Amino acid sequence: MPPELISCKPLVSVLVPIYNTALYLQECIDSILRQSYKNLQIILVDDGSTDDSYNICKRYKNNDSRIEVHRIPHSGIATVRNQLIKLANGKYSIFIDSDDYYTENHCIEKLVEYAEKNNLEVCLFTNRQDGNDDLKILSREQAIVTFLEDNCIPSSMWTKLVISSIFSKLKFNSHIECGEDVLMTWQLLNFITHIGVISAKFYNYRNNPSSITSGPFSDAIYSMHLVWDRIVEDCVHQYPKLERLAKQKLLQCYEGLLCSAIRSKTNLDHRINNIRHNIHDNIDLLFTKDKSIKYITFILLSVYFYDITRAMFSRHIRHINTIR
Numbered sequence: 001m002p003p004e005l006i007s008c009k010p011l012v013s014v015l016v017p018i019y020n021t022a023l024y025l026q027e028c029i030d031s032i033l034r035q036s037y038k039n040l041q042i043i044l045v046d047d048g049s050t051d052d053s054y055n056i057c058k059r060y061k062n063n064d065s066r067i068e069v070h071r072i073p074h075s076g077i078a079t080v081r082n083q084l085i086k087l088a089n090g091k092y093s094i095f096i097d098s099d100d101y102y103t104e105n106h107c108i109e110k111l112v113e114y115a116e117k118n119n120l121e122v123c124l125f126t127n128r129q130d131g132n133d134d135l136k137i138l139s140r141e142q143a144i145v146t147f148l149e150d151n152c153i154p155s156s157m158w159t160k161l162v163i164s165s166i167f168s169k170l171k172f173n174s175h176i177e178c179g180e181d182v183l184m185t186w187q188l189l190n191f192i193t194h195i196g197v198i199s200a201k202f203y204n205y206r207n208n209p210s211s212i213t214s215g216p217f218s219d220a221i222y223s224m225h226l227v228w229d230r231i232v233e234d235c236v237h238q239y240p241k242l243e244r245l246a247k248q249k250l251l252q253c254y255e256g257l258l259c260s261a262i263r264s265k266t267n268l269d270h271r272i273n274n275i276r277h278n279i280h281d282n283i284d285l286l287f288t289k290d291k292s293i294k295y296i297t298f299i300l301l302s303v304y305f306y307d308i309t310r311a312m313f314s315r316h317i318r319h320i321n322t323i324r
Contacts (some may be wrong), residue, residue, distance in 0.1 A: 010116065012108055013041045013164060016098050017080040022052040024099040029060050029067075031101035037109035042067045043087050048074030053098070055304035062226035078172035078180055081157075085167045093164045095157040099206045107202035111161040114196050122188055123161040125194035126152065127203050136197045143195045147185070148245040153195075155182040158203060166191050177220035186231050190238075207303065221257065222271050225278075226254045245284075251285045255277050258302050262310050276303045308314040 014032055014176040018025065031280075032042055044057045044067065072083060085093065094114060097100070102139070107125070114135050115123040122136075136145060147153045169258045170187050172180050228250040235246040254275050261272055279286070281305055286296055 009037070009039045010112065011039050011045050011090035012037065012043055012090060012161070013043060013088035013093040014108075015084035015088060015093055015095045016042070016044045017045060017047060017084060017095070018049060018053050018057065018098040019047040019074070019077075019079055019080075020049045020051045020053060021098040022049070024101075025056050027101045028079050028096060028098050031103075032096065033064065034105050035102065035108045036106050036151070037112060040066050040088050040108070041088070043084055045080050045084050045087070046071045047076070047080045048070045048072065053237060063297055076174060076177070078174040078176070081172045082174075085164075085171075088164045088167065090164055092161050093167050093190070094161045095159055096110075096203075097205075100158065101204050102202060103204050104200075104202045109160070110198065110200075110202075114198065115161055115163075115305055116168045118194070118196060120194055120196040121163045121166055121192040122160055123198070124154065125198040125200050125202050126154060127156075127201050127205070128199065128222055129157055129201045133198055138195050138197060138200070140189065140192055140194070143189050143192070144239065145242065147247070148242060148249060149191055153185070153189075153197065155183060155185045156205070158205075160185075162188065169223055173226075176223045178222075179224040183227045183230060186227075186234070196205055217257070217261040217266045219271075221260055225257060225275075227249075244247070247282055248285050248288070251279065251282045255286075255299055258299065262302060262306075262313060265310055272306060276306060279303050 014027065016032075021028075029042075029044075032040070042064070046062075046069070047055060047319065048071070050199045054069075057067075061067045061069045068087070070083070070087065072080070081095070084095070094108065094111070098169055102108075110133060111123045111125070114120065118135070118137060120137070142152060167189065170184065170191070172184055176183060188302065228246070231244070232246045232250050235242045239246075257275050258272075258279065261275070266272065285301060298309070298313070
């Protein structure tokens with residue numbers, strides 16, 4: 001594409017946080033370079049990797065002037081993402097995880113096209129193969145209800161093209177090690193006027209078996225409750241009609257944490273007691289049509305007889321993915 005045509009298109013900052021993903025990093029960067037949308041600022045921030053990630057970044061920088069490479073001491077994903085936001089110069093910003101890649105070369109072009117034509121602050125794709133790139137525009141209120149009711153608005157940051165000036169007013173919470181994407185998505189929804197949703201699959205997400213959510217119960221996984229505690233608190237003050245919906249999502253979070261603790265044979269401690277206490281306080285929300293009697297019985301036994309349930313069922317409990 002001629003430089004004069006590129007320059008008339010808005011600059012998009014592609015934000016790539018990197019930590020020890022040398023095995024997949026080239027596939028990720030190549031998928032960015034293959035994008036049909038060329039007016040890109042590609043920012044690679046290495047979070048003190050101990051593998052060859054940083055050297056790979058430098059090699060790519062030498063071959064493409066759009067690529068910037070930065071390295072910081074290992075600080076965690078929230079700090080890296082906040083640093084990337086500060087470095088973004090584009091009208092729009094979009095994150096991509098360094099072990100994933102774009103499956104469609106027109107992903108960024110399509111998002112920018114819809115955002116520009118419809119004056120959208122955020123345009124996202126669902127990454128589900130259930131549509132034909134059709135755009136649905138939601139108001140703030142519609143988006144918030146949709147986010148609380150179902151998964152049509154994904155929480156993953158890599159699904160979203162966002163006006164950079166909005167990102168610059170927000171921060172990822174470094175105290176939350178699991179679910180920081182959920183909280184940032186919630187903050188974005190409260191900041192926008194309209195959001196565009198594309199029902200299309202543009203991206204390959206690599207399920208990392210060494211990730212926090214795939215591991216045993218830990219303080220990092222437990223921090224997920226802080227996200228939904230915050231969302232419930234916001235609904236109480238700003239959207240009282242949505243309080244029950246938010247509490248249902250909070251209960252699902254605590255159910256997932258309880259199952260994770262039992263699978264990991266975690267001893268009874270203050271974290272487990274807090275989980276049990278919160279499920280007990282919202283016990284009426286447990287009885288919904290989408291939950292089987294068998295599952296409800298298991299949760300109730302775990303709340304009232306945790307040690308016995310842990311001893312009897314830890315080997316047999318299947319993965320219950322109720323943490324959104």
